[in-house]
Amino acid sequence: MPTITVSLGERAYPIRIEAGLIDRVGAHARQLLGDCSLAIITDDNVAPLYLQRVEASLDAAGLRHSSIVLPHGEPTKCLAQLSNLYDFLCESHVTRTDAIIALGGGVIGDLAGLAAATFLRGIRFIQVPTTLLAQVDSSVGGKVAVDLPQGKNLVGAFYQPAAVLCDPLTLNTLTEDYWRDGLGEVVKYGCICDEELFALLEKCAPGGRQALMAEIDTILQRCIQAKADVVAQDERDTGLRMTLNFGHTIGHAVETCQHYNGLRHGEAVALGMAVITRLTEGRGLTAPGTAARLEALLAALHMPMELPPIPESDLISAMGMDKKAAGKALRVILLDAIGQCRIHTADTDFFRGMR
Ligand code: NAD
Ligand code: GLY
Numbered sequence: 001m002p003t004i005t006v007s008l009g010e011r012a013y014p015i016r017i018e019a020g021l022i023d024r025v026g027a028h029a030r031q032l033l034g035d036c037s038l039a040i041i042t043d044d045n046v047a048p049l050y051l052q053r054v055e056a057s058l059d060a061a062g063l064r065h066s067s068i069v070l071p072h073g074e075p076t077k078c079l080a081q082l083s084n085l086y087d088f089l090c091e092s093h094v095t096r097t098d099a100i101i102a103l104g105g106g107v108i109g110d111l112a113g114l115a116a117a118t119f120l121r122g123i124r125f126i127q128v129p130t131t132l133l134a135q136v137d138s139s140v141g142g143k144v145a146v147d148l149p150q151g152k153n154l155v156g157a158f159y160q161p162a163a164v165l166c167d168p169l170t171l172n173t174l175t176e177d178y179w180r181d182g183l184g185e186v187v188k189y190g191c192i193c194d195e196e197l198f199a200l201l202e203k204c205a206p207g208g209r210q211a212l213m214a215e216i217d218t219i220l221q222r223c224i225q226a227k228a229d230v231v232a233q234d235e236r237d238t239g240l241r242m243t244l245n246f247g248h249t250i251g252h253a254v255e256t257c258q259h260y261n262g263l264r265h266g267e268a269v270a271l272g273m274a275v276i277t278r279l280t281e282g283r284g285l286t287a288p289g290t291a292a293r294l295e296a297l298l299a300a301l302h303m304p305m306e307l308p309p310i311p312e313s314d315l316i317s318a319m320g321m322d323k324k325a326a327g328k329a330l331r332v333i334l335l336d337a338i339g340q341c342r343i344h345t346a347d348t349d350f351f352r353g354m355r
Pocket of ligand 2: 237245
């Protein structure tokens with residue numbers, strides 16, 4: 001399987017996708033970083049499955065290591081756990097020539113990445129993503145962050161890893177919920193820039209997870225290549241990178257209105273993509289038939305497509321587009337057709353009539 005490169009000049013880095021890579025982390029770390037000590041950060045679901053295997057690979061490569069196992073889940077992505085990590089890194093005598101391994105999903109990747117960005121003013125880190133969402137999205141592109149009580153990802157940095165090591169076989173142990181979370185993002189890449197990927201998903205979706213896993217190398221490769229291309233052109237998220245938010249404006253509004261206690265993130269994104277595409281097709285901004293094709297794929301994946309019973313005014317206020325944004329131009333990501341998107345400038349009335 002070829003290595004994908006995120007082309008960021010001196011900060012360019014490789015993303016390897018390879019079955020069984022979890023057992024070769026040590027060899028890759030040695031090749032990438034030389035002789036150093038590795039601080040592994042993981043969570044209590046991932047540790048029993050994969051920590052020993054990563055440690056054994058580091059032993060085999062003759063690399064020293066220490067590890068910390070944090071509680072799983074979004075609440076771990078917080079300042080208190082970041083501070084806990086600084087204690088762990090000090091106790092492990094981590095120096096500027098050492099490195100962190102983030103072993104887990106997006107929560108661990110974002111938190112460990114922020115620790116790497118800030119400890120000793122920045123040390124190297126390797127992402128070893130183990131969820132579908134982390135493999136196709138969060139481990140690539142250098143956005144690292146923790147949440148504050150006031151909102152998600154409010155303290156963070158752009159800090160690129162030294163490498164991403166992605167083992168598709170780790171997805172076999174994911175629960176169905178988290179598998180579906182990642183699938184929402186996978187469909188998004190097909191929609192915004194890769195019609196061939198979309199067609200592959202259409203072919204596999206009726207066969208369920210097993211059929212999708214049979215094509216997982218291709219699926220991961222296409223999604224990661226798409227993200228790497230976007231990040232290389234717009235690392236700081238001032239233009240093109242916004243296209244990755246397709247479906248997210250409505251999706252996030254639904255998640256907020258449901259107090260993160262209703263639809264899961266991937267489901268909310270799926271529904272957000274369906275709703276915006278119906279809206280823009282109805283207004284002649286999207287090629288006829290696009291919404292029906294998207295909805296057929298989402299239905300085959302058992303993803304929701306209809307808004308839950310939340311008043312439109314609540315959704316619009318959750319988007320921050322009511323009084324705060326009145327009179328301001330909004331940038332909305334919409335599809336021209338499957339595989340092609342653009343950033344459309346609209347006013348705050350754009351989302352009215354979405355139900
Ligand atoms: P997560 O890290 O909480 O992982 C999901 C669950 O799966 C956890 O319970 C975890 O313990 C478990 N798990 C992980 N790998 C497993 C495996 N192989 N087998 C069994 N269980 C496993 O969540 P996530 O969905 O991976 O990531 C969500 C986070 O990612 C959010 O905090 C979000 O803000 C962030 N995110 C960041 C970016 C970015 O660009 N940095 C992009 C998208 C999302
Ligand atoms: N997940 C959006 C981004 O990386 O920009």
